Amino acid sequence: MPVLLLAIIAMLVQQTVATTAKVGVPALFPAIANELHFDPNLVLVYTWFYAVCSLAVMAGCGGAIRRFGALRTSQFGCVLMALGLAGVACLAKAWLLVPVISVAVMMIGVGSTVATPASSQILATYSPSKWAPLVFSIKQTGVPAGVAISGLILAPLAVAYGWRGTTFGLAILCASIAVLLQPLRAEFDRDRDPAARLHLADFITSVRDVLDQFERRAMAMAAFTFVGMQSIYTNFTITYLYNDLHYSHEAAGQVFGLAVMLAVPARVFWGWVGSTMISPRTLLAILAAIMAGSTALMGVFDEHWSHAAILAVNCAISLSVLSWHGVLLSEAARLAPAGEAGRMTGGVLAFGSAGQLLYPMLFGAGLWIGGYGAAFIIISLPVAGVGAFLALNRR
Numbered sequence: 001m002p003v004l005l006l007a008i009i010a011m012l013v014q015q016t017v018a019t020t021a022k023v024g025v026p027a028l029f030p031a032i033a034n035e036l037h038f039d040p041n042l043v044l045v046y047t048w049f050y051a052v053c054s055l056a057v058m059a060g061c062g063g064a065i066r067r068f069g070a071l072r073t074s075q076f077g078c079v080l081m082a083l084g085l086a087g088v089a090c091l092a093k094a095w096l097l098v099p100v101i102s103v104a105v106m107m108i109g110v111g112s113t114v115a116t117p118a119s120s121q122i123l124a125t126y127s128p129s130k131w132a133p134l135v136f137s138i139k140q141t142g143v144p145a146g147v148a149i150s151g152l153i154l155a156p157l158a159v160a161y162g163w164r165g166t167t168f169g170l171a172i173l174c175a176s177i178a179v180l181l182q183p184l185r186a187e188f189d190r191d192r193d194p195a196a197r198l199h200l201a202d203f204i205t206s207v208r209d210v211l212d213q214f215e216r217r218a219m220a221m222a223a224f225t226f227v228g229m230q231s232i233y234t235n236f237t238i239t240y241l242y243n244d245l246h247y248s249h250e251a252a253g254q255v256f257g258l259a260v261m262l263a264v265p266a267r268v269f270w271g272w273v274g275s276t277m278i279s280p281r282t283l284l285a286i287l288a289a290i291m292a293g294s295t296a297l298m299g300v301f302d303e304h305w306s307h308a309a310i311l312a313v314n315c316a317i318s319l320s321v322l323s324w325h326g327v328l329l330s331e332a333a334r335l336a337p338a339g340e341a342g343r344m345t346g347g348v349l350a351f352g353s354a355g356q357l358l359y360p361m362l363f364g365a366g367l368w369i370g371g372y373g374a375a376f377i378i379i380s381l382p383v384a385g386v387g388a389f390l391a392l393n394r395r
Helices: 003-036 040-060 062-068 070-089 094-113 115-126 129-140 142-180 182-188 201-211 214-243 249-276 280-298 307-321 325-334 341-392
Strands: none
Touching: 003 040, 003 070, 003 094, 003 115, 003 129, 003 142, 003 182, 040 094, 040 341, 062 070, 062 115, 062 341, 070 094, 070 115, 070 142, 070 182, 094 115, 115 129, 115 325, 115 341, 129 142, 129 249, 129 325, 142 182, 142 249, 201 214, 201 341, 214 249, 214 280, 214 307, 214 325, 214 341, 249 280, 249 307, 249 325, 280 307, 280 325, 280 341, 325 341
16 A cells, blocks of 8 residues: 555544544533533533643644654554543542543543644655645545544434443544554654654744744634634534524534535545645635635524525535635645654644634624624634735735
């Protein structure tokens, strides 16, 4: 099997499992809360804490990738996810919720976050530069696939076997992936440097190296707004359709689910476009314009909008807000110094994690000012600015 194909398959599997582990606990939170008698809205605390861990790991994982190798770092991540999930499965009392979930989210957060920079390091090594957007986009289809698995498989398993059995089974899956990746290590970790040392300064160095170069700054700006937009869309859309437009919970979920499913082929399509038709930078500007326009339209929904029109707008959001990842990651890897694609993509995505932390505050301010309509319109403005910046500055 060609090495590039092997790398794509291995990293796609790894990314899918990492996303499933990340989303799995929030997907099971209602069942956990029902048994242990606590407010399921505490899942928002889990999500925020995860974003904090993600920011730190993205900025600081370059040293670990350099010393241990990208594949070994991926294996470490799978083991950490397994331990965190096993800890959640053993949760027995509500008063243990805070300490257990805090430790678990750190393990799951660290383990799942390293998946993207580690896989970027491997794919950047073996991908021809022309086809990098397509290769990265194929790997990134593991993200919507993991989200779909969490909703379509984990939830029914929790009903059939209980949330503890489901969580522990997912922990076993994560540990198994770590073992299955081992035969690939000799090939994929050839560029590691065992003499490299881990330093706290790695966090600052990665961020500084991103900010020191014009085109990397542009990618950081894009990551900040794109990830922020994604966090709002995935966390608030169902509630918006249910509360403001009076959709049933099932109907709101169907609109959201259909839109998310569209992101799988869309990611591959945009990767092909960025590899064959236009430059990745120009494509990112186009995607930013689509994001801004479709998100602003979300803000003007009312009872006069047909179901088909609302679904069409959500699909446009999916084509942009949920489908840019491979194009941006390939561009961040291209801009990295030789052998440092993992560190540089991690540094760029650290700004994305910052967007995931700050965008809910911006969205909340909009809700306070004028409800969901004002909130969606307000968050569309920064990404419109980024799109204009990418289009006008072509250095």
